[in-house]
Amino acid sequence: MSHRLLREVFVLLGEDGRILWSDASESPVRLPDSRARWEAIWALRGRIVEIAHSHPIGPLAFSREDATTMRALVSALGRPLLFSIVAPGGMLRRVESIDGGEAPPARVVEDEPHWTNALRLASGMQAARDKSGRAKDLVFPETEK
Amino acid sequence: MAVLNITYNGLSADYPLDVDYQLTDRDVRRIAVEVVRSGGIRGLQVANLGEHAFDDYVVDRFDAPNGDRDRNGRRIYLRPKVPFGCL
Numbered sequence: 001m002s003h004r005l006l007r008e009v010f011v012l013l014g015e016d017g018r019i020l021w022s023d024a025s026e027s028p029v030r031l032p033d034s035r036a037r038w039e040a041i042w043a044l045r046g047r048i049v050e051i052a053h054s055h056p057i058g059p060l061a062f063s064r065e066d067a068t069t070m071r072a073l074v075s076a077l078g079r080p081l082l083f084s085i086v087a088p089g090g091m092l093r094r095v096e097s098i099d100g101g102e103a104p105p106a107r108v109v110e111d112e113p114h115w116t117n118a119l120r121l122a123s124g125m126q127a128a129r130d131k132s133g134r135a136k137d138l139v140f141p142e143t144e145k
Numbered sequence: 146m147a148v149l150n151i152t153y154n155g156l157s158a159d160y161p162l163d164v165d166y167q168l169t170d171r172d173v174r175r176i177a178v179e180v181v182r183s184g185g186i187r188g189l190q191v192a193n194l195g196e197h198a199f200d201d202y203v204v205d206r207f208d209a210p211n212g213d214r215d216r217n218g219r220r221i222y223l224r225p226k227v228p229f230g231c232l
Contacts, residue, residue, distance in 0.1 A: 008229065008230065008231075010229060027230075029230055029231050029232050030228070030229075030230035030231075030232060031228055031229040031230055032228050033203060033226050033227055033228040034227060034228075035205055035224075037227045038224050038225065038227045041227065042152065042157065042224075045155075053229045055231040057231070058231065059231060061231075063229075063230055063231050063232060065228055065229060065230045065232065066229050066230070068201045068226070069201070069225070069226055069227055069228060069229055071201055072201035072202060072225035072226050072227075073225050073227070075153060075154070075198065075201075075225065076152045076153060076154075076155075076202075076224065076225040077155055078153070078154035078155030078156070079155065
């Protein structure tokens with residue numbers, strides 16, 4: 001698949017995996033800084049349960065850019081936050097604390113939430129497969145606008 | 146005259162800056178550290194705030210809506226950076 005079809009997608013998630021806000025880049029490897037993204041995070045801070053983005057060409061790991069951004073966000077919001085990455089090979093989650101200490105280890109999510117397939121498709125990835133090799137049901141969560 | 150808006154620890158508040166020169170991003174971050182340490186913003190005092198507390202923040206600058214800088218000043222926002230990426 002051409003990388004031109006792939007892009008990083010960012011979502012703010014509320015209770016029950018409801019997508020509160022999203023944006024996307026034109027690149028499969030970077031999602032540039034955005035004042036609009038920050039304003040959305042601040043406006044929705046009381047309802048955000050999880051912050052996720054895609055790595056459509058991998059890796060299934062948080063980058064240094066991700067790590068410094070997550071640290072800045074918890075400092076600004078004053079509370080721990082759950083962050084996740086969705087890559088072709090799986091999903092990774094990590095809680096960023098506000099104590100400034102060493103980041104806890106990220107964990108691979110075996111039973112992915114329903115919104116990950118929508119995020120994969122929006123990013124140009126293929127939908128996740130179940131154990132029999134069939135694409136999992138695609139559920140587009142209700143999105144608020 | 147400028148107004149510095151700082152977002153930290155769940156609060157977002159303004160602090161008046163009586164400056165008549167162009168502050169660099171480094172200046173803004175250093176001033177913010179001192180303002181928060183000294184309690185210059187009500188409800189936002191962290192006496193032992195680290196010197197690098199705002200290293201991962203960005204500085205956004207805006208002129209007042211009517212463009213009259215002398216009377217209404219500039220607004221300077223110190224906010225967390227929000228880029229992501231796999232590199």
